[in-house]
Structure formats: C-alpha cells, structure tokens
Amino acid sequence: MLSQRLRIARKAKGLTQEELAELVCTTKGTISNYENNHSTPPNDMLRHLADILNVTTDWLLGRTDEVTPASVSASEAREKRSLDELLQEKIDDPDDYYFLDGYLEASEEEKKEIRRYWYDLRKQWKVRQVKESRPPSLFDITEGLKKNNP
Structure with missing residues (x-):
C-alpha cells in the first residue's frame, strides 16, 4: 500500500x-x-x-482513505509555516527567546507541565476576554500572574 x-x-x-x-x-x-x-x-x-x-x-x-486531515481547514493549511520560519520568529523576539530557553532540553514530564500550564493560562485569558493590541511580554505575563496568585 x-x-x-x-x-x-x-x-x-x-x-x-x-x-x-x-x-x-x-x-x-x-x-x-x-x-x-x-x-x-x-x-x-x-x-x-x-x-x-x-x-x-x-x-x-493505507490506514485511511482521507488524504489530508479533516481537522485542517484550507485557511489553516495556507497559514502553516515552516519550522525554520517559526524558530526565526521566536529568536527575533527576546521575550519569546528567553521563554523558550531550555524548553528543548527539558524532560518530557517538564514539557507536559509547561504545555498544561500554557493551555490553562490561555483558557483564563479567553474567559476574561483579554484583548491587547500587542502580545504581552513575558514580564507582563509573570507580573500579572503574581498579582492574581499571591
């Protein structure tokens, strides 16, 4: 097949x-x-x-007759960027660079915990309808969390 x-x-x-x-x-x-x-x-x-x-x-x-994943829409496919482009974008932004520093060397359990925390944080933002004209910096995020969780 x-x-x-x-x-x-x-x-x-x-x-x-x-x-x-x-x-x-x-x-x-x-x-x-x-x-x-x-x-x-x-x-x-x-x-x-x-x-x-x-x-x-x-x-x-040969496990499926679906050529492309059903969950990927045409617009998502167009927006898909190469790993090199994504990595360069992260390196260009110092906050993202320091945020990701060490992630690749983290254990699988540490990576799971980071992802779990990130998804929870994003859910909280949606519930609170946080809308900013620019993405918050790592400093803004950590300061906001310190204020909300003393």
Missing part, C-alpha cells in the same frame, strides 16, 4: 523521484526502493515524505 500511495502522491505533486529525493535529503534510489516495495522508510522519513507531499502518514500507510 505504501509503495503505491507514495508513487501516487509524488506524481500528483508533479515530482520526479529525483526531485522528491532532493526535497527529503535522500537519493533517487532510496525513493525508488520505497515505491517498488524493496524497503520501507523509517518513521521520521515517512513523516517528512507526508509533509512534503501534503498527505497524512495514515493515508500513505
């Missing part, structure tokens, strides 16, 4: 095996092996192929 669907998705994007190989940093022979069912891509390559071909890994693997 994977070999057939990979070929279908590649051709639908108008790519040759060589062009796809270049986009995912591998060789034409590797793509040929995937499409001829001589080998199977590792998970990280499978995700990369799905991203480049704008399909889901579940579709490539």
Whole structure:
C-alpha cells in the first residue's frame, strides 16, 4: 500500500523521484526502493515524505482513505509555516527567546507541565476576554500572574 500511495502522491505533486529525493535529503534510489516495495522508510522519513507531499502518514500507510486531515481547514493549511520560519520568529523576539530557553532540553514530564500550564493560562485569558493590541511580554505575563496568585 505504501509503495503505491507514495508513487501516487509524488506524481500528483508533479515530482520526479529525483526531485522528491532532493526535497527529503535522500537519493533517487532510496525513493525508488520505497515505491517498488524493496524497503520501507523509517518513521521520521515517512513523516517528512507526508509533509512534503501534503498527505497524512495514515493515508500513505493505507490506514485511511482521507488524504489530508479533516481537522485542517484550507485557511489553516495556507497559514502553516515552516519550522525554520517559526524558530526565526521566536529568536527575533527576546521575550519569546528567553521563554523558550531550555524548553528543548527539558524532560518530557517538564514539557507536559509547561504545555498544561500554557493551555490553562490561555483558557483564563479567553474567559476574561483579554484583548491587547500587542502580545504581552513575558514580564507582563509573570507580573500579572503574581498579582492574581499571591
């Protein structure tokens, strides 16, 4: 199933095996092996192929007939930015840079706790209908929390 669907998705994007190989940093022979069912891509390559071909890994693997996730609207797909663009945006804003400092090195449990806290904070903002003309700085957020939770 994977070999057939990979070929279908590649051709639908108008790519040759060589062009796809270049986009995912591998060789034409590797793509040929995937499409001829001589080998199977590792998970990280499978995700990369799905991203480049704008399909889901579940579709490539034959687990679903939905090519793209139903939860992603066309406008969300257009707004999707590359990881490099997002990272550069965070580096350009000192508050975000210091906020994210150390996150990648945190343990999985610490990351879960940070995300859980962030989602709770966003819910509180929505309930309070917080609207600012600019995003609050990290200092503003921490000071506001100190005032609300002495």
